[in-house]
Amino acid sequence: MSFRPSHIPLRLITGAFILNSGLGKTALDEGTAGFMQSMASKGFPQASQLEPAQFGKILAASEIAVGSALLAPFIPSKLAGLGLLAFSAGLMTMYFRTPEMTEDDGIRPTQDGITLAKDSWMVAIALALIIDGKKKRK
Template structure:
């Protein structure tokens, strides 16, 4: 499998960032895990049923899976892009369903929402990985 420099940039940088984020969440204290769980519950009410520690561990491990898929070159770009897209979709769902994160128009980020709104870049990277992979398959068939 050829691995281009553009693929390396699209995968390694966000992958390392997400892996580090997951590593940082492995030993969350109960209060911090509870705050993250509360934010996630705006978009996904079912997470309220978990205890905060379980939620924190699940979040950390999911970030390990997504980050690992991105940095491991044996994972096809399209698969890594789909994993990253699902992850970004969850973050953006939380952003749009939390009133405090957007201005009155429901789109532009408020001061509190800027940190999460930047995750739209993650969605763009995911889309690039998915579409880039599709383009290579079309060229091979010709």
């Protein structure tokens, strides 16, 4: 199993943050779920095909699953990192596909884009877990 003591702060803080976010979304009202769905559909048009309540439940379950995987010490860091990478890449896709989130250069965040742009740290943590999780062959 690939779990190193240096992974503990990466997994603990990120996992707790994402798990808390997911638990907070378990009781979304229709309006909040609809707003989140409209934001997500800018990056992923398929999200608009769901009912807002259904989207909210899927979003909450996804965050709970990723957060829990990061917190579970029996899940290898590489696998937890891959889950985090999929999750955070989705956020970054939404950021880059939503024109009002970035300046004219398409990279730097506008005031509205800072909320998603700051989530780029999760991509870095995921990559660190994946790369550092590889075992050296003798």
